Amino acid sequence: MKNWKKSVVAAATALLLGVSLMGCGAKKAESGAAESATTAAAAAESTSTSGTEAESAAAAKTEAGAGLRVGALKGPTAMGLAALMQESQDGKSEGSYQFTVAAQPDEIAAKLVSGDLDIALLPANMAAALYNKTEGKIAVLNINTLGVLYCVTGDENIHSVKDLAGKTVLTTGQGATPEYVLRYLLQENGVTDCTLDFKSEPTEIASALAADPAAIAVLPQPFVTVAEAKNDKLKTAFSLSDSWDALNNGSRLVTGVTVVRQEVLKAQPDAVKTFREEQARSAATAVQDPETAAKAVVAFGILENEGIAKKALPACNITNLDGAEMKQALSGYLQVLYSADSKAVGGKLPDDAFYVVAE
Secondary structure, eight states, X not given: OOOXXXXXXXXXXXXOTTOOOOSSSSTTTTTHHHHHHHHXXXXXHHTOSOHHHHHHHHHXXXXXXXXXXXXXXXXXXXXXXXXXXXXXXXXXXXXXEEEEEESSHHHHHXXXXXXXXXXXXXXXXXXXXXXXXXXXXXXXXXXXEEOOEEEEESOTTOOSGGGGTTOEEEEOOTTSHHXXXXXXXXXXXXXXXXXXXXXXXXHHHHHXXXXXXXXXEEXXXXXXXXXXXXXXXXXXXXXXXXXXXXXXXXOOOEEEEEEEEHHHHHHOHHHHHHHHHHHHHHHHHHHHOHHHHHHHHHHTTSOSOHHHHHHHGGGSOEEEEOHHHHHHHHHHHHHHXXXXXXXXXXXXXXXXXXXXXXX
């Protein structure tokens, strides 16, 4: 049996430079996932002397019957899972779960690669890269979060991507998914003279908007909600996700996906099915009952302010797309990233085995 974890270590740095977290909540939102993939591989290597031993240990954990171990990142992905986390804590969930919520993607990715997590909610392109580097050891169950990027400004003349012509836009994620997404939308809308001014973190952009509300910026949720709460001159001009959908290319702008280790999917199909059903209900709660969901979001430390959580939830594009719809939406999105920079998805597009389409 191949020592696939060692192969991850050997090639992760070269192939995962373009992987990034396009969501929010992590301190290094746009660059963290690239570092995470490398760290995950290194962690997997350090916790085992061989791939065979690591896989045997993971299989033993899977067969132990202690419930599915689920990891998520602070931000929209975990916000959509919060209601289920509350039900599980209260003993009201049908399935048995152990949840891990982390601020940085490296912790979740490392636990997934090493076999210490069964299911993980990850940035979409990071999932693709890990699939490639683990030689198909994971598969995607659903899209849990669509686009969370918004154009924010006090300029009343900005309503669409086309209005960015001749403008300067503050954004993060240079050389990563936020840049690729924004440049793709500009290109498809015929905008050739928009200048992108890259900042290191969303908080830096929020500070720039506070100083000059007429500035134009692209921010993720919940930074959008926080910025607008602090400055009533700011408004959401448009959603990049809506702009993507308007292109009618069959794909969607995707932030987060839910992945499972293949061996867990094979060993515990009923448990995974139950999780998928309960995750879908949790996502529905986040969308339809943000007040209840916000309480759980704060209770589990995903966000600190219940008011911000309640206001941000409807704009976080939390969803539950699976099956053929998921495959079409996600594969098209990954194709756009691959065309911009193949490293963004791990060097090649995942094959069909990446997508769990049938029950």
